[in-house]
Amino acid sequence: MKHIDVLIIDDEEKFAAMLSKRIMLRGFSSDICHDGGQALEWVADPDNRATLILLDLQLPDMYGTNVLTEIKKIDPAVPVIILTGHGTEKDREECSRLGAYRFVHKPIQIDDIVAVLGEIGEAKSQ
């Protein structure tokens, strides 16, 4: 059973690696997927569980909204933050409809992610 705090799905390797390292420096666990297929495999694995997923919209193999749809099919409860370089208003609406937790433009503030993790922890404990 592998339970991590943050799953980062992003094709920009350097960005994902740095973000992951910073999250871990703050005492949380994290994992990285570089494309949609890999990410869905990770989520579909019954041994894996993530508290929060960070999802980029532009992935080399599939579009982020499709990945989101699939994730929600497997685990409807998991909060997904959409992280995008230039998501359009249309994308924002689509993601919100599909049940995304938040829609955030790059670059992001790491503290925001930590704050969200705190929110989720509080919501669970209540």
Added chain:
Amino acid sequence: MIQQVKGTLSQVWPKFHRHRHNAHLHPFHTFNDYWRLWTISICILVGTALIPLFIVTLIHYQLIQKSVDNELELRAERLTATTKSAVSFFMQERLDALMFTVREAGYRRLSSHRQLNEILMNMKLGFGGLLDLSVIDADGDQIAYAGPYNLEGKNYANQPWFSESLKKRYFVSEVFTGYREVPHIIIAVSSKKEDGTGFILRATLDTERLIQKLASYKTGGHADIFLVNREGVLQTPSVRFGPIFSKTGLDVASVDQHVIVEFNATPDGRADILFGRTAISTNLTDTPFVLVVQKEKQRMMHIWLKLRRSINWTVGVCVFLIVVVVTMASTLMANKLYELDNAKAATMLQMEQSQQLASIGQLAAGVAHEINNPLAVISETAGYIKDLFEYTDGPADRDEVVDNIDEILAAVSRCGTITKQLLGFVRRFDIRIRKIYLEKMVDDVLSFHKKEAEYKRIAVTVSMPDDLPPMETDSGKLQQVLVNLINNAFQAVDEDGCLTIRASMPEKEQVEVVIEDTGCGIPEENLERIQEPFFSTKQEKSGTGLGLSITYSLVKKLGGKIFVQSTEGVGTSFTIRLPMKLNQRGAA
């Protein structure tokens, strides 16, 4: 008041006479030559209005002319007939009187000078028109004479009328001078003495009275009424042909007792003389006279001329009014067209500019994506180095820090490349003719779609001849054309599609660019409409419907041509042919 007049005048005054050529607006004008439009409109409208008017007037003219001619002919015929019966009666009456006298008095009484004088007196008292009487025996000797001339003892055996009179019972002569040397007409009746030899009772007609009788029928002075003999020699004076015995040259040899009226040409060739003819005869004998009535048409036409003048005036006023109204209406129409066309051109120009902005905006979105990714890398890497100081005791590994700083620098230079590319791209939108390398420009435009192509796995193929020389053209316009067509292609192509951009030089100084996609294609019914402004099939409101319309006008401005081929579900290919060097005047 003056303001009102000025306002009205400005409506009907051609506004386009102050039209100045505007290189920016010109390609969007539907009409180029408003003067020509105005003139053609006036010509067509005036023609349409005036041709029927002229035709109707002409028909009217001819109808009136015909009825006037008929009327004149009828009047001339009536006058000829009336005059004929009057002259015939004049002759008949006197022949009857002579016959009565011969029968009543007999040769014995007639040969007595005194009694002959008495008979002449009675005749003059009774009905007049006779100048003298004489009795001539079969040898031509004058037996008795009563009258003003002393002609007793004359012998008429050699006179042509004498033998004629003897042959016929009744005789009417032509006008001749004879012994008395004044023009006169004789009428004669021959009879037999008791011994069986013949004699003639001859009377001289008062030609003056005949002339007066003829003159009394000249109404209004337009008519010329006279008698001629069968050779056409005047027997009474004529206004046109002169005094008695003048030759008229009229051919009357075959004229019979019927009244004939016809139009004859005057010597100057105008058919405007009414010519009525008939032979004069009595119940008892024919006469050598032919009655001629001539009427000058022109003089009888004053009513018609008056009518024609008023028709001409009416038509003239109508023509003037039509021309004025048509000119005003055409000006009004041309003015409205001019204003609308100007407004349309201005709107189109504005649209072109906003479309240009929109396509720059579209590019900017692509650029933002390209920049945001390296920015995120910078942000996270720098954040990580900071974290090393905040969450640990400082970096344990010096090389790791240097590596991370290198990453930051690499990301910064990535951003720099992109902004430079964008700047260069935007700078080319200003209107200037410069040297352009087509391949470079196509690559630049494609670079903003790099990510999209990657995500949608679109295979982009660019094939250009290696020896393609640089073009000299309006870079902004060409770039906009490429941006529009390539954007459209990307929007049309689904995942795993193909986009091919080919260039070739089919002719010297001409380049052909084909942009071909394997997208959704354009339905045939829309193919003809794609260049219409505001025509869009994009369901969501992302399309203004101006992209292709402006692309078409831009290609036109670049002196080129654009063609489209499309099959629904298979793909679309746009072909543009452009001159290698843009002629400045052609660009205007």
